[in-house]
Amino acid sequence: MLVDLFNGLVGANMGPEYKKVFVPYIGTMGIFMFIMNSTGLFGVAPSTKDINVTLTFAMISFLVINGNAIAKAGLGGYVHSYFKPYALMFPMNLIEKVTIPLSLCLRLFINMLVGTILMELIYMGMGHLAFIVPVPLHFFFDLFVALVQTFVFMMLTMVYTKTAAEHH
Numbered sequence: 001m002l003v004d005l006f007n008g009l010v011g012a013n014m015g016p017e018y019k020k021v022f023v024p025y026i027g028t029m030g031i032f033m034f035i036m037n038s039t040g041l042f043g044v045a046p047s048t049k050d051i052n053v054t055l056t057f058a059m060i061s062f063l064v065i066n067g068n069a070i071a072k073a074g075l076g077g078y079v080h081s082y083f084k085p086y087a088l089m090f091p092m093n094l095i096e097k098v099t100i101p102l103s104l105c106l107r108l109f110i111n112m113l114v115g116t117i118l119m120e121l122i123y124m125g126m127g128h129l130a131f132i133v134p135v136p137l138h139f140f141f142d143l144f145v146a147l148v149q150t151f152v153f154m155m156l157t158m159v160y161t162k163t164a165a166e167h168h
Helices: 002-014 016-037 051-081 087-129 135-166
Strands: none
Touching: 002 016, 002 135, 016 051, 016 135, 051 087, 051 135, 087 135
8 A cells, every 4th residue: 555655646646657666765765764753753853853864854855856867967067057047046045955955855854843842841931740641632633634744845855856856
């Protein structure tokens, strides 16, 4: 079922020609990230609340995105794309490339950190009643948000990968 899910996601968002190459990456990243995001259900703070973890995910995706663009356009075409539509656009195109991993990193990091902080504040505020009341909130922050953040990261990685390959 998971393989079909990831085949469908990659096929629908990137096209069937990308399925063979990107389903293993997107699937592995999605499963691993979901497990890391949802560890709060077991009383362990999610490791994605650490910016180093999210930066690592973002840098790996950045390498995949640009590696695919180089594979599609060749190194010369890739470098030339920084100067499109004209040479004065080089600084803007460079900023565009740098903001991709920054966006992926900060989006995941901040969302997971805020969820963890809110749960800690709820536990501190509840005192002796903290063993019953926060259960629905754990469902929201540790399961729903974990799933949404994983899905958003996977979707953005696929969109950025396809866009970078077609932009050249």
